[in-house]
Amino acid sequence: MAVLNVIKAIAKGLALTAKHIPQNRITIQYPDEPVLIERRFRGLHILNLDENGKEKCVGCYLCAIACPADAIYIEAAEDPRPYEERIGVDRRYAKVYNIDYGKCIFCGYCEEACPEDAITMGPDFELAWERREDMILTKDQLLASNRKISPRLKLIP
Amino acid sequence: MTEWVKITIDGKSYSAPRGRYLLEVCEELGIYVPNFCYYYKLPPQAACRMCLVRIENIRKLQTACTVRVQDGMVVTTNSDEIIGARQGMVDFILANHPLDCPMCDKGGECELQYMSLTYGNLFGRYMETKEHRDEYQLSPFIWLDPQRCILCYRCIRVCDEWVGDHALGVLGRGAHSEIIGNKRDGTLECENCGNCVEVCPVGALTSANFRFRARPWDIEDTITTCTYCADGCQLKLSVRDGKVVRAWAKDMTGINMEFLCLKGRYGNEFVNSPDRVHAPLIRRQGRLEQASWDEAIGLVASRLKEITATHGAESIACLGSPRLTNEVLYVLNKFARDVIGTPWISHIAEHDWRPLFNMLTAPLATQNDIRSGKKTLLLIGGNPPEYNPLTAYSLRYAVRENGSRLIIVNARPLLRLPEESEFFHIRPGSEPALLLALLDESQLNLVAEITNLSVERLGALRRALEESEDLVVLIGPEVSGAALEAAGALGARWATERRRVRLLPLMRFNNSLGALDMGLTGDLPAPEDIGAHIKALYLVGVDPIRTYGDRWREALARAEFVVVHELFTTETAEYAHVVLPAMSFAEIDGTFTNNAGQVQRVRRALESGGERRPDWVILRLVAKGMGVEMDVRGSAMAMLKDLAERVPGYEGITYEQIDAEGAVQTHRALVKEVSWNDLLDRLNAQVAALDRNRDMLTEPPALGTGLFERGTLIEHVPLMAQAFGWDGSRSRDDR
Numbered sequence: 001m002a003v004l005n006v007i008k009a010i011a012k013g014l015a016l017t018a019k020h021i022p023q024n025r026i027t028i029q030y031p032d033e034p035v036l037i038e039r040r041f042r043g044l045h046i047l048n049l050d051e052n053g054k055e056k057c058v059g060c061y062l063c064a065i066a067c068p069a070d071a072i073y074i075e076a077a078e079d080p081r082p083y084e085e086r087i088g089v090d091r092r093y094a095k096v097y098n099i100d101y102g103k104c105i106f107c108g109y110c111e112e113a114c115p116e117d118a119i120t121m122g123p124d125f126e127l128a129w130e131r132r133e134d135m136i137l138t139k140d141q142l143l144a145s146n147r148k149i150s151p152r153l154k155l156i157p
Numbered sequence: 158m159t160e161w162v163k164i165t166i167d168g169k170s171y172s173a174p175r176g177r178y179l180l181e182v183c184e185e186l187g188i189y190v191p192n193f194c195y196y197y198k199l200p201p202q203a204a205c206r207m208c209l210v211r212i213e214n215i216r217k218l219q220t221a222c223t224v225r226v227q228d229g230m231v232v233t234t235n236s237d238e239i240i241g242a243r244q245g246m247v248d249f250i251l252a253n254h255p256l257d258c259p260m261c262d263k264g265g266e267c268e269l270q271y272m273s274l275t276y277g278n279l280f281g282r283y284m285e286t287k288e289h290r291d292e293y294q295l296s297p298f299i300w301l302d303p304q305r306c307i308l309c310y311r312c313i314r315v316c317d318e319w320v321g322d323h324a325l326g327v328l329g330r331g332a333h334s335e336i337i338g339n340k341r342d343g344t345l346e347c348e349n350c351g352n353c354v355e356v357c358p359v360g361a362l363t364s365a366n367f368r369f370r371a372r373p374w375d376i377e378d379t380i381t382t383c384t385y386c387a388d389g390c391q392l393k394l395s396v397r398d399g400k401v402v403r404a405w406a407k408d409m410t411g412i413n414m415e416f417l418c419l420k421g422r423y424g425n426e427f428v429n430s431p432d433r434v435h436a437p438l439i440r441r442q443g444r445l446e447q448a449s450w451d452e453a454i455g456l457v458a459s460r461l462k463e464i465t466a467t468h469g470a471e472s473i474a475c476l477g478s479p480r481l482t483n484e485v486l487y488v489l490n491k492f493a494r495d496v497i498g499t500p501w502i503s504h505i506a507e508h509d510w511r512p513l514f515n516m517l518t519a520p521l522a523t524q525n526d527i528r529s530g531k532k533t534l535l536l537i538g539g540n541p542p543e544y545n546p547l548t549a550y551s552l553r554y555a556v557r558e559n560g561s562r563l564i565i566v567n568a569r570p571l572l573r574l575p576e577e578s579e580f581f582h583i584r585p586g587s588e589p590a591l592l593l594a595l596l597d598e599s600q601l602n603l604v605a606e607i608t609n610l611s612v613e614r615l616g617a618l619r620r621a622l623e624e625s626e627d628l629v630v631l632i633g634p635e636v637s638g639a640a641l642e643a644a645g646a647l648g649a650r651w652a653t654e655r656r657r658v659r660l661l662p663l664m665r666f667n668n669s670l671g672a673l674d675m676g677l678t679g680d681l682p683a684p685e686d687i688g689a690h691i692k693a694l695y696l697v698g699v700d701p702i703r704t705y706g707d708r709w710r711e712a713l714a715r716a717e718f719v720v721v722h723e724l725f726t727t728e729t730a731e732y733a734h735v736v737l738p739a740m741s742f743a744e745i746d747g748t749f750t751n752n753a754g755q756v757q758r759v760r761r762a763l764e765s766g767g768e769r770r771p772d773w774v775i776l777r778l779v780a781k782g783m784g785v786e787m788d789v790r791g792s793a794m795a796m797l798k799d800l801a802e803r804v805p806g807y808e809g810i811t812y813e814q815i816d817a818e819g820a821v822q823t824h825r826a827l828v829k830e831v832s833w834n835d836l837l838d839r840l841n842a843q844v845a846a847l848d849r850n851r852d853m854l855t856e857p858p859a860l861g862t863g864l865f866e867r868g869t870l871i872e873h874v875p876l877m878a879q880a881f882g883w884d885g886s887r888s889r890d891d892r
């Protein structure tokens with residue numbers, strides 16, 4: 001009798017498996033296939049530029065104070081040249097803008113604090129570094145112009 | 158006598174001193190009336206109309222900052238009408254004001270931000286476009302953004318009243334008014350004290366060194382004492398990320414109220430300099446090379462022992478700097494006298510003030526003594542606006558607020574002191590004769606001849622002192638030797654039951670008096686002595702080549718062994734065999750004693766980088782290397798305790814007391830019996846030797862004579878070097 005029960009259970013299990021074989025697979029074959037990312041996903045930050053390629057950040061330090069993890073480090077400076085020649089939208093700009101991803105908790109408060117829409121949370125989620133020092137990304141690495149969105153992700157339209 | 162009157166504010170009745178401004182009365186009662194242009198101890202301006210209140214039986218709303226309290230006044234400070242009026246005023250102020258606080262340097266500590274949030278409308282009601290004006294630099298130290306200016310005139314009033322420079326004005330009318338500087342192109346030629354920046358409620362005036370470097374929320378402030386002149390202002394050092402980013406007063410509790418001068422405000426960034434010595438240096442084959450502490454201390458200790466053994470301890474001279482803390486000077490004195498055993502322990506000084514303190518017969522005058530109550534202030538020599546800026550501020554304050562009588566005796570007319578002062582123009586160098594006139598009435602004829610003042614004028618001067626009830630004599634460095642003793646004896650001569658006399662020596666360095674008190678009172682070796690009977694020099698923070706000139710260059714080259722504790726590789730350090738990296742005033746705890754004998758705290762504001770150590774630690778290590786364990790405790794606080802037990806006048810001074818009182822005046826023993834005959838003999842001899850034919854000087858000393866002077870510390874402040882065109886090569890025009 002006991003043997004019969006075992007066989008019955010196995011058959012039941014196999015039937016379930018067989019039922020799922022023809023259905024859609026939901027495991028994403030990352031990194032061979034891209035991951036779908038929501039528009040509002042909070043990943044690696046992007047420092048935005050205006051329509052003429054000027055940095056939007058004016059170095060006001062508001063994101064840095066809003067940050068609960070103390071992850072943002074800024075040094076503001078002055079660029080008195082006319083708009084066409086200067087780095088940022090205004091004469092005040094961030095000479096240094098670092099985010100420490102060893103500290104960041106991706107809360108998005110910085111984005112909310114920014115009065116200039118200069119910093120937004122991007123879709124990048126690939127956050128692995130080999131050394132702690134590498135986890136501090138500098139302005140150059142964060143600027144929209146220098147950022148390639150990873151081919152391994154796709155934004156949900 | 159103050160007369161108290163009854164007034165009613167918001168339905169409650171209070172009593173208030175008649176004649177006080179209503180705004181101040183409200184403030185003291187804890188009823189906040191918003192205001193912009195009102196400023197403590199500045200003449201009222203009534204420019205902003207933020208302080209509107211309703212006073213019963215007056216048809217229109219009134220400005221609380223100009224109305225004086227009267228008996229039976231009934232005041233409303235809060236009603237719908239007033240709220241509406243305030244909203245209107247904020248709207249009006251914002252009519253041309255850019256709304257880009259993130260870009261503005263004031264954001265986070267701006268009075269307008271606060272007012273707009275608290276009393277303004279959510280949306281502006283003006284439809285007109287804002288007038289745009291560009292920001293520009295008024296001076297190397299100060300920027301003006303006319304667009305952000307709310308025309309409160311605080312800056313102008315501060316410059317007129319506190320600083321006496323009258324450097325700012327207003328151009329145009331109405332909405333087109335603009336603050337401008339005194340030069341033709343609207344920029345500034347002034348002493349650049351930055352007090353206008355400090356009082357500006359908005360981001361219109363900003364400091365070049367601080368602009369954009371930090372926000373108020375990410376700096377840490379430490380209250381400490383200025384490291385420049387002997388007046389001893391309290392300042393807040395703001396540190397961001399291990400760097401000093403600004404100094405400001407903004408605190409009414411210090412002896413300087415809210416005043417700072419150019420050096421105190423903009424002269425602190427030498428602390429950040431990359432040129433600081435960061436590790437011990439030892440001379441090898443003629444070049445200074447980096448070494449370990451053990452090696453450096455070992456070398457110093459063994460060389461000092463060798464020299465003691467061969468030439469005796471008296472062949473070693475120790476010199477300290479009057480910029481060091483009392484604690485360091487105390488340990489240095491012990492080190493020289495007990496560890497090395499030499500009488501050659503002294504400090505670098507611009508002037509020998511010892512005679513004054515040997516003959517002191519009156520207490521020292523504090524800044525508060527100058528500022529409070531009506532007095533007679535007699536200034537003999539000196540140039541306070543340049544060398545003792547806080548004293549100059551207090552003199553202006555005394556004349557303006559209390560109608561004190563200021564008498565100036567000087568070889569040159571002085572700028573930036575009140576016009577109401579009485580000026581006695583004397584022959585250069587004849588200050589000792591003038592003191593003779595003050596001590597000995599029988600010699601007026603002689604004194605008249607020497608000083609080029611008439612006997613009547615001298616009589617008038619003496620009469621002014623006779624009429625005085627409260628006399629403060631300020632003594633400049635032109636008074637020396639026996640005349641300085643005579644100045645010290647003025648108390649014995651002039652103080653009576655009815656007349657208080659106090660003295661203020663216009664000393665030069667932040668701890669000049671501390672250096673004397675700590676016992677660095679030996680004689681300074683002459684340059685010729687070095688190489689002759691002085692074989693080794695132990696220099697703590699001093700650069701005799703800079704202070705005393707090239708004769709010391711050869712002297713140092715002749716010395717067998719020279720050690721310096723330094724922040725920078727000075728010219729003297731270039732002759733040193735060992736350079737030990739010391740910490741600056743911003744990196745240690747301690748105390749300074751100002752020219753009024755007040756002990757004030759120096760607080761550690763930031764960590765020192767590199768391998769630097771505090772001077773007293775270095776001295777203790779060297780002593781240990783020489784086999785002597787110094788009886789010095791391990792913290793500045795404990796050292797003050799020791800010092801307070803042993804140094805006369807410092808009895809019982811503790812950190813707690815200084816923290817509670819801000820500044821604690823030392824008790825100086827006064828000379829009871831003056832032997833007048835001896836003193837007058839000495840003074841007469843000095844007077845007889847004076848040159849009676851020197852030409853009179855009619856030109857005032859130039860603006861910046863003292864303030865814009867180059868020095869060991871200040872030349873490493875980037876903004877200063879830039880502003881005054883100091884290049885890397887050193888000049889010694891500032892002796």
Ligand code: SF4
Binds near residue numbers: 071110
């Ligand atoms: S996402 Fe949050 S934690 Fe990360 S930098 Fe922005 S504010 Fe800081």
Ligand code: SF4
Binds near residue numbers: 258259265359360
């Ligand atoms: S002055 Fe004040 S209100 Fe005006 S922009 Fe600057 S921070 Fe904002």
Ligand code: SF4
Binds near residue numbers: 299315325352
């Ligand atoms: S810096 Fe000082 S002297 Fe110059 S304008 Fe401002 S307050 Fe006057």
Ligand code: SF4
Binds near residue numbers: 310312353
């Ligand atoms: S510059 Fe500043 S202090 Fe001067 S009037 Fe304008 S707002 Fe007031």
Ligand code: SF4
Binds near residue numbers: 383390419545547
């Ligand atoms: S007046 Fe003297 S103590 Fe005050 S800030 Fe200037 S240098 Fe320093």
Ligand code: FES
Binds near residue numbers: 194203221
């Ligand atoms: S504070 Fe009274 S009018 Fe400005």
